[in-house]
Amino acid sequence: MHVLVIGAAGMVGVKLIARLCADGRLGTREITRLTRHDIVVAQPPPASSFAIETHASDLSQSGEAERLLAGRPDLIFHLAAIVSGEAEADFDKGYRINLDGTRLLFDAIRRMGGGYRPRLVFTSSIAVFGAPFPDQIGDEFFTTPLTSYGTQKAICELLLSDYSRRGFFDGVGLRFPTICVRPGKPNLAASGFFSGIIREPLAGQDAVLPVPDDVRHWHASPRAAVQFLTHAATLDTTGLGNRRNVTLPGISCTVGEQITALRKVAGEAAVRRIRREPNETIMKIVAGWPRNFSARRGVELGFRAEASFEEIIRVHIEDELGGRIAS
Amino acid sequence: MHVLVIGAAGMVGVKLIARLCADGRLGTREITRLTRHDIVVAQPPPASSFAIETHASDLSQSGEAERLLAGRPDLIFHLAAIVSGEAEADFDKGYRINLDGTRLLFDAIRRMGGGYRPRLVFTSSIAVFGAPFPDQIGDEFFTTPLTSYGTQKAICELLLSDYSRRGFFDGVGLRFPTICVRPGKPNLAASGFFSGIIREPLAGQDAVLPVPDDVRHWHASPRAAVQFLTHAATLDTTGLGNRRNVTLPGISCTVGEQITALRKVAGEAAVRRIRREPNETIMKIVAGWPRNFSARRGVELGFRAEASFEEIIRVHIEDELGGRIAS
Numbered sequence: 331m332h333v334l335v336i337g338a339a340g341m342v343g344v345k346l347i348a349r350l351c352a353d354g355r356l357g358t359r360e361i362t363r364l365t366r367h368d369i370v371v372a373q374p375p376p377a378s379s380f381a382i383e384t385h386a387s388d389l390s391q392s393g394e395a396e397r398l399l400a401g402r403p404d405l406i407f408h409l410a411a412i413v414s415g416e417a418e419a420d421f422d423k424g425y426r427i428n429l430d431g432t433r434l435l436f437d438a439i440r441r442m443g444g445g446y447r448p449r450l451v452f453t454s455s456i457a458v459f460g461a462p463f464p465d466q467i468g469d470e471f472f473t474t475p476l477t478s479y480g481t482q483k484a485i486c487e488l489l490l491s492d493y494s495r496r497g498f499f500d501g502v503g504l505r506f507p508t509i510c511v512r513p514g515k516p517n518l519a520a521s522g523f524f525s526g527i528i529r530e531p532l533a534g535q536d537a538v539l540p541v542p543d544d545v546r547h548w549h550a551s552p553r554a555a556v557q558f559l560t561h562a563a564t565l566d567t568t569g570l571g572n573r574r575n576v577t578l579p580g581i582s583c584t585v586g587e588q589i590t591a592l593r594k595v596a597g598e599a600a601v602r603r604i605r606r607e608p609n610e611t612i613m614k615i616v617a618g619w620p621r622n623f624s625a626r627r628g629v630e631l632g633f634r635a636e637a638s639f640e641e642i643i644r645v646h647i648e649d650e651l652g653g654r655i656a657s
Numbered sequence: 658m659h660v661l662v663i664g665a666a667g668m669v670g671v672k673l674i675a676r677l678c679a680d681g682r683l684g685t686r687e688i689t690r691l692t693r694h695d696i697v698v699a700q701p702p703p704a705s706s707f708a709i710e711t712h713a714s715d716l717s718q719s720g721e722a723e724r725l726l727a728g729r730p731d732l733i734f735h736l737a738a739i740v741s742g743e744a745e746a747d748f749d750k751g752y753r754i755n756l757d758g759t760r761l762l763f764d765a766i767r768r769m770g771g772g773y774r775p776r777l778v779f780t781s782s783i784a785v786f787g788a789p790f791p792d793q794i795g796d797e798f799f800t801t802p803l804t805s806y807g808t809q810k811a812i813c814e815l816l817l818s819d820y821s822r823r824g825f826f827d828g829v830g831l832r833f834p835t836i837c838v839r840p841g842k843p844n845l846a847a848s849g850f851f852s853g854i855i856r857e858p859l860a861g862q863d864a865v866l867p868v869p870d871d872v873r874h875w876h877a878s879p880r881a882a883v884q885f886l887t888h889a890a891t892l893d894t895t896g897l898g899n900r901r902n903v904t905l906p907g908i909s910c911t912v913g914e915q916i917t918a919l920r921k922v923a924g925e926a927a928v929r930r931i932r933r934e935p936n937e938t939i940m941k942i943v944a945g946w947p948r949n950f951s952a953r954r955g956v957e958l959g960f961r962a963e964a965s966f967e968e969i970i971r972v973h974i975e976d977e978l979g980g981r982i983a984s
Contacts, residue, residue: 572801
């Protein structure tokens with residue numbers, strides 16, 4: 331099977347490709363070819379039993395999607411997007427990359443002809459939801475995003491369902507929790523502190539906490555993210571009906587509960603690395619974000635996240651720190 | 658105030674313009690100018706105290722929206738769309754007219770500059786919902802359309818909210834019930850029989866009923882449609898928050914209850930004009946349609962529909978038949 335990964339240079343894309351290269355297969359099907367795409371050149375691919383091609387281009391430019399589809403991939407992961415903050419700061423760029431780029435891809439698939447109907451796995455986000463919320467957001471709650479990013483994701487979800495219903499591809503949309511603990515350097519995303527307050531102390535660095543301890547949010551690990559994607563790639567989609575977009579499982583916990591888990595795993599010294607610096611701007615942004623979901627349907631469909639925030643921390647230590655915590 | 662009506666030649670557009678011409682004002686504001694737009698040339702406008710211009714063009718062509726906005730209308734009614742059946746039959750045309758045309762309009766407004774921020778009233782539809790449904794669809798139920806038309810409307814709703822949130826215009830999206838009794842000739846829409854079984858008998862003609870008597874649907878009159886639009890034009894939108902799209906009130910009744918109301922208003926002779934001709938295709942389409950809503954929020958916001966289906970029939974007799982029923 332030929333797999334195309336769009337957004338291959340991103341954190342989740344890199345981890346997904348590492349998994350595919352390690353396994354050599356997806357479910358019962360052997361991977362025979364992999365195409366990586368991103369707007370930037372990706373790092374060299376890991377060792378694999380199959381050929382890997384790499385393309386760097388802007389998917390929102392006319393003709394690029396057609397070029398990527400020339401090899402008629404059987405499975406397409408579409409992970410590419412500009413992030414929430416950038417889509418909010420640059421209105422035109424957000425709609426061009428996150429909406430028009432996706433629609434160009436969808437339409438290019440539709441126009442391929444010859445019975446072409448690949449599986450398409452699309453990463454959406456809990457940003458499709460906007461406050462006010464019930465305590466726990468159910469699987470039939472409406473999408474009223476409070477950001478342009480969330481709007482673009484919600485629109486792509488609708489397109490994904492309609493294009494799947496019409497038989498142009500076999501789509502699955504995944505509403506990712508916030509991925510935590512994100513490896514790498516701190517970034518400027520408003521959500522960055524959720525990872526930072528764990529990642530930095532575990533690495534012997536200080537971290538800034540800009541919100542109160544009672545802020546609740548919805549998390550899953552990068553390892554869970556890869557399971558979400560590979561599971562969606564092999565899922566029997568007849569169970570989805572025309573409701574192609576799935577809220578994924580995660581862990582709902584407060585910042586205080588995150589810190590308690592950190593204490594349990596790494597001790598008081600790690601917790602003392604967290605510096606409280608309240609930031610009104612970040613507090614206001616975070617107040618509009620979802621805090622908790624039932625995600626019953628996602629679990630029934632076989633998607634799996636961690637069982638506790640402590641487990642999320644242990645996954646980070648295993649996968650990113652070689653099992654070692656800075657002392 | 659300068660009012661622009663896009664979709665001015667359609668049934669609802671014509672009735673809206675007749676109302677605006679009769680009243681000469683909207684709420685406390687005097688109408689000083691009206692621009693009518695449609696893809697076809699509209700019939701001559703009614704008498705009015707203000708100047709009326711008429712444009713016929715394709716809004717989905719580049720530059721057309723800019724031309725319509727040159728007079729900086731204070732209030733824009735965007736009613737234009739191709740109908741469900743046509744959007745399903747012609748995929749490209751549906752997305753071009755119903756999605757791209759709307760987005761071109763929204764973007765043209767956004768690019769006007771100079772503090773321009775008109776009120777924009779957009780007609781969406783209960784087609785944004787798709788089965789399976791609860792008995793009564795609440796105001797926070799998710800949109801999972803089962804047609805490309807419904808998808809296009811749901812996408813435009815999301816754009817309307819985001820563009821309003823960003824301050825580009827002051828939008829209100831209205832999820833219209835099925836408008837019944839539609840005046841004029843029978844058309845080929847799958848929903849046509851809901852009006853046909855009332856309109857034709859009242860005019861002394863035979864009508865075909867293609868579904869069983871227990872099929873339930875959601876109705877409001879053309880007169881209610883005009884109230885929805887004029888109310889949305891003058892509504893204080895601060896009460897909407899970022900949830901700019903409103904499910905409107907209507908009457909939930911079965912075909913059997915429609916027929917009972919017809920009997921009460923026009924007698925057994927009218928009812929005998931209805932010929933039952935079950936049609937599997939139409940039954941299957943109708944099975945995916947919404948049947949009942951709470952519409953609590955719409956009522957709280959001041960939108961008003963009829964109190965019974967009998968009232969819907971009486972409105973038709975008053976507004977379309979000069980108070981007379983064929984004997």
